[in-house]
Amino acid sequence: MKLNVAINGEAKEFDIHPKDMLLDVLRDDGYTGVKRGCSTGDCGACAIILDGKAVNSCILFAAQAEGGKITTVEGIGNPKVPSPVQREMTDAGGIQCGFCVPGIVVSATALIDENPEPTEDEIREALDGNLCRCTGYVKQIEAITLAVKETRKTRGARLGVA
Amino acid sequence: MSPVKSPARPKKPARPVKSRNSAAGFKVVNHNVEKVDGICLATGVAQFVDDRKFPGLLFIKFLYSPHAHARITKIDTTHAEQLKGVRCILHYGNVPRVLHTTAGQGYPEPSPYDAAMFDSKVRYVGDRVAAVAAETSDIAEEACRLIKVEYDVLPAVFDPEEAIKAGAPVIHDEPDLRGAHDAKRNMAAHVGIEVGSVEKGLAKADHRFEDRYELGYAQHCPIEPHVCITYLDDRDRLVIRTSTQVPFHARRICAQVLQIPEGQIRVIKPRIGGGFGAKQEVFLEYVAGLVTLRTRRPAKIEQTRAEEFYASRTRHPHIVNMRIGVKKNGMIETLDMKALSNTGAYGTHSLTVVCNCGSKALPLYNKAKNVGFIGEAAYTNLPVGGAYRGYGGTQGFYALESMMDDIAEKLGMDPLALRRKNHIRLGESSPVFAALGEGKEGYDQAMASCKLSECIDIGEKEINWAVERKNHGRGPVKTGVGCAILMQGSGIPGIDMGGATVKLNEDGSFNLLVGATDLGTGSDTVLAQIAAEALAVPVGKILIYSSDTDFTPFDVGAYASSTTYISGGAVKKAAENVRRQILSVAAEILSEKADNLACSDGHVVSKKTKKKISYRNISLRSLYSRNQFQIEATESHVSYVSPPPFAAHFAKVAVDTETGLVKLLKYVMTVDCGVAIHPKLAEGQAEGAAMNGISYALTEEFIFNARGAMVNASFLDYKLFSTRDLPEMKTILVPSYEPNGPFGAKSIAEININGPAPAIGNAIKNACGVRLRSIPYTPEKVLKAIRRQSAPAAA
Numbered sequence: 001m002k003l004n005v006a007i008n009g010e011a012k013e014f015d016i017h018p019k020d021m022l023l024d025v026l027r028d029d030g031y032t033g034v035k036r037g038c039s040t041g042d043c044g045a046c047a048i049i050l051d052g053k054a055v056n057s058c059i060l061f062a063a064q065a066e067g068g069k070i071t072t073v074e075g076i077g078n079p080k081v082p083s084p085v086q087r088e089m090t091d092a093g094g095i096q097c098g099f100c101v102p103g104i105v106v107s108a109t110a111l112i113d114e115n116p117e118p119t120e121d122e123i124r125e126a127l128d129g130n131l132c133r134c135t136g137y138v139k140q141i142e143a144i145t146l147a148v149k150e151t152r153k154t155r156g157a158r159l160g161v162a
Numbered sequence: 163m164s165p166v167k168s169p170a171r172p173k174k175p176a177r178p179v180k181s182r183n184s185a186a187g188f189k190v191v192n193h194n195v196e197k198v199d200g201i202c203l204a205t206g207v208a209q210f211v212d213d214r215k216f217p218g219l220l221f222i223k224f225l226y227s228p229h230a231h232a233r234i235t236k237i238d239t240t241h242a243e244q245l246k247g248v249r250c251i252l253h254y255g256n257v258p259r260v261l262h263t264t265a266g267q268g269y270p271e272p273s274p275y276d277a278a279m280f281d282s283k284v285r286y287v288g289d290r291v292a293a294v295a296a297e298t299s300d301i302a303e304e305a306c307r308l309i310k311v312e313y314d315v316l317p318a319v320f321d322p323e324e325a326i327k328a329g330a331p332v333i334h335d336e337p338d339l340r341g342a343h344d345a346k347r348n349m350a351a352h353v354g355i356e357v358g359s360v361e362k363g364l365a366k367a368d369h370r371f372e373d374r375y376e377l378g379y380a381q382h383c384p385i386e387p388h389v390c391i392t393y394l395d396d397r398d399r400l401v402i403r404t405s406t407q408v409p410f411h412a413r414r415i416c417a418q419v420l421q422i423p424e425g426q427i428r429v430i431k432p433r434i435g436g437g438f439g440a441k442q443e444v445f446l447e448y449v450a451g452l453v454t455l456r457t458r459r460p461a462k463i464e465q466t467r468a469e470e471f472y473a474s475r476t477r478h479p480h481i482v483n484m485r486i487g488v489k490k491n492g493m494i495e496t497l498d499m500k501a502l503s504n505t506g507a508y509g510t511h512s513l514t515v516v517c518n519c520g521s522k523a524l525p526l527y528n529k530a531k532n533v534g535f536i537g538e539a540a541y542t543n544l545p546v547g548g549a550y551r552g553y554g555g556t557q558g559f560y561a562l563e564s565m566m567d568d569i570a571e572k573l574g575m576d577p578l579a580l581r582r583k584n585h586i587r588l589g590e591s592s593p594v595f596a597a598l599g600e601g602k603e604g605y606d607q608a609m610a611s612c613k614l615s616e617c618i619d620i621g622e623k624e625i626n627w628a629v630e631r632k633n634h635g636r637g638p639v640k641t642g643v644g645c646a647i648l649m650q651g652s653g654i655p656g657i658d659m660g661g662a663t664v665k666l667n668e669d670g671s672f673n674l675l676v677g678a679t680d681l682g683t684g685s686d687t688v689l690a691q692i693a694a695e696a697l698a699v700p701v702g703k704i705l706i707y708s709s710d711t712d713f714t715p716f717d718v719g720a721y722a723s724s725t726t727y728i729s730g731g732a733v734k735k736a737a738e739n740v741r742r743q744i745l746s747v748a749a750e751i752l753s754e755k756a757d758n759l760a761c762s763d764g765h766v767v768s769k770k771t772k773k774k775i776s777y778r779n780i781s782l783r784s785l786y787s788r789n790q791f792q793i794e795a796t797e798s799h800v801s802y803v804s805p806p807p808f809a810a811h812f813a814k815v816a817v818d819t820e821t822g823l824v825k826l827l828k829y830v831m832t833v834d835c836g837v838a839i840h841p842k843l844a845e846g847q848a849e850g851a852a853m854n855g856i857s858y859a860l861t862e863e864f865i866f867n868a869r870g871a872m873v874n875a876s877f878l879d880y881k882l883f884s885t886r887d888l889p890e891m892k893t894i895l896v897p898s899y900e901p902n903g904p905f906g907a908k909s910i911a912e913i914n915i916n917g918p919a920p921a922i923g924n925a926i927k928n929a930c931g932v933r934l935r936s937i938p939y940t941p942e943k944v945l946k947a948i949r950r951q952s953a954p955a956a957a
Contacts, residue, residue: 032213033206035435037385038467042877045385073206082201090200093842096850097682098203099386099435105204124885131877133383133436134682135846136853137885138893 008075033073044130047103054110073102084150092143096134216460223302227284230318230543230870247297266408272601274341285507322540350509363496363532367487376936379864386435393460408719431709439549471875475548482561512539518554525592563646563920617832625812644924650913651804653724660729661715665794670777677717678729684843696737698761723909730904731799739795811917822945837906855918
């Protein structure tokens with residue numbers, strides 16, 4: 001069957017099998033920033049933004065994304081122009097092995113997109129589905145708190161309110 | 163078995179007198195520079211093992227034993243072979259039998275050779291029966307189901323205390339087994355030491371304490387499961403791209419099992435998604451390697467999360483019997499520990515983990531005149547133990563630091579006062595260092611840096627000890643605080659070796675090639691900082707490439723808290739050597755003595771004339787114009803001391819006495835890791851280790867059914883702490899300067915996983931008066947203990 005989706009702003013068509021998982025389709029097409037940690041929807045390493053919501057792509061049939069807008073970690077920023085979340089994750093020490101980080105970047109970005117002024121409690125809630133075994137989460141929460149401030153500044157600048 | 167004698171320490175020239183004793187004046191070291199791989203990881207660009215495509219890749223799946231103990235009497239692969247897309251099936255009948263250990267340790271490994279790639283006997287539910295390589299993973303899985311196996315089921319033993327009794331089923335009866343202590347008794351390893359006389363010491367003591375502590379199975383749970391891809395390069399050599407902590411040991415062990423020379427194998431470690439000891443094991447790479455050698459096709463093994471739990475490696479469960487003899491005044495005179503480790507079906511790391519249970523914990527209270535330690539590791543028909551962050555220290559400190567609070571209570575002393583009276587201090591040693599190392603005798607050492615007293619003082623204030631010890635709140639939820647103090651080591655003395663190569667490029671940048679393995683620890687950044695400091699350049703001028711057996715010098719790998727200290731020592735030496743070469747070329751150019759020149763910000767500067775010449779110009783001259791040569795150096799580093807980091811951990815808990823639920827409210831760590839090369843990464847090491855320890859103390863456990871099968875092999879049923887569970891956590895680095903370490907550094911990777919179990923246990927005791935001697939502190943366990951305590955029978 002055919003799957004039509006927009007990935008990071010680019011329209012894509014795939015030939016898929018009904019039982020293909022979205023994670024496999026994405027990784028196979030080169031979006032390897034999307035990671036496989038459990039295949040049961042418990043660790044969040046495969047998180048993507050689908051139509052504005054952070055979801056685990058490992059337990060989503062690819063077919064379920066038909067017509068959807070997908071953002072992967074690659075669509076959020078790149079090494080030359082990282083997003084505030086990506087910048088702060090690096091600077092605040094939120095990254096050790098980094099395997100969980102694309103998923104955390106995605107969850108945090110989806111949160112800030114939806115709720116630009118999250119409290120620490122809301123940040124913790126949004127990241128609850130992203131397991132990290134390296135950092136103990138302390139610096140990841142700090143990083144996202146800083147990214148919220150940074151996003152506010154840049155948004156302010158964009159709107160000319162600074 | 164008495165410990166084997168360690169090789170004599172070679173006579174070394176006296177160390178030059180160091181004028182430096184603090185981090186003051188460092189330009190790169192002790193600064194939070196940008197993590198060299200940070201942005202690439204944050205943007206998803208960094209390449210992990212499975213992030214590259216290999217045309218023609220075969221997928222490998224395993225058939226596992228459903229029995230805890232059985233002989234395979236018949237294996238029929240006919241139907242599986244007929245399935246379209248199946249390319250290769252491996253089982254005991256068609257692979258060479260080479261007994262080996264999967265422990266990625268130095269050679270000769272101190273673990274028994276008790277494992278074959280595939281054996282005719284299976285020893286736990288999850289032991290490997292066969293592997294299938296096929297065009298897709300679905301086909302490989304289907305083919306595994308089509309393999310017909312007949313078993314002669316044998317009696318199994320799951321309890322380590324039962325396993326070592328006469329008459330227990332013998333798990334390893336193979337005649338070619340080597341290195342197990344007493345296989346007929348299921349004893350994989352045994353070690354014993356005694357300093358002074360334990361029995362006399364206990365008899366004379368004013369107070370004697372004796373208790374039993376238990377710690378169960380746990381899995382490391384790196385978010386990236388074990389994964390490896392093998393292929394043949396264009397000269398027909400076997401390339402192994404793998405998520406390993408030990409690329410050089412992986413090459414050696416694969417060469418051994420595949421019976422080909424090391425030179426025919428190249429191991430590449432790309433980015434690694436965490437390891438924590440799990441990836442110090444070499445048990446998948448040679449299976450994929452054999453598939454590639456037989457099919458000439460690239461092949462991949464990627465473990466599922468469930469396989470990570472039941473078919474990879476775990477923490478060795480321990481039963482620790484602790485006895486302590488104390489004087490009325492609180493002086494500890496006698497320490498005696500007897501540890502029984504459950505190594506599961508195979509003895510990987512069995513001797514060394516149980517050794518470290520004693521050798522890491524017992525030196526902490528070094529005033530004791532009598533010290534005894536017996537470590538035993540039992541084979542059982544359960545999953546296989548392995549290296550796990552803390553490596554015996556977790557188990558040893560749990561017993562020791564839990565008992566310390568019971569002693570304090572009995573003597574009417576403050577637990578911190580008791581610890582202050584007895585703990586090791588600067589300049590002091592412990593007889594345990596020489597008597598007990600990792601699997602053999604150790605090396606004596608005196609503490610050349612130790613801020614443990616300061617750690618206790620600072621943590622005491624931060625947790626508000628005096629007030630919180632007495633304040634338990636009203637109502638059914640009781641609060642309390644507890645502490646534990648800790649030490650670990652920095653590398654394995656006399657064994658661990660790291661190599662580093664530094665070479666200068668035309669633009670004044672340097673390639674830094676290290677065998678050291680960054681598995682997420684930040685060692686690529688830390689080692690680049692060490693090189694940058696020694697070469698007087700910003701860290702951006704250091705191009706680090708790590709862990710490729712074809713290109714980088716040897717390193718034992720990332721374990722035993724060794725990388726910053728051992729590999730960092732090699733990097734510093736190599737960088738200093740290159741710096742001398744730079745100065746000597748500059749001396750020629752400037753017609754000055756090298757002694758009159760200094761390196762500063764990528765230039766050589768004359769102290770007299772202030773004339774400057776850039777590294778770029780020095781490089782261009784040395785490569786292209788006069789007396790040409792490549793400015794470069796390779797250096798190695800071994801240490802005959804293992805400077806311990808120190809830490810004090812403080813936990814504040816709330817115990818709901820009606821439900822037994824323990825909530826961790828606050829966790830404070832004060833840590834002396836010498837000079838922190840990168841303070842933020844060092845804090846991150848502490849926080850990650852503590853969170854893992856907290857999760858182990860409160861929720862993580864393997865649940866087995868009556869057949870010995872793990873029944874909770876998923877993140878849904880095996881609870882790792884997440885952001886919601888994070889307590890208020892405070893990490894305070896307490897700087898010291900370790901003269902043996904590169905720029906004053908010692909380790910920080912492991913020590914902080916050892917604190918939570920005893921500190922939280924002590925806090926529970928303080929909160930509601932019950933002492934728990936096994937983890938995890940589940941609500942059921944806590945509630946039972948509370949009810950037992952308040953039951954009239956107990957009065």
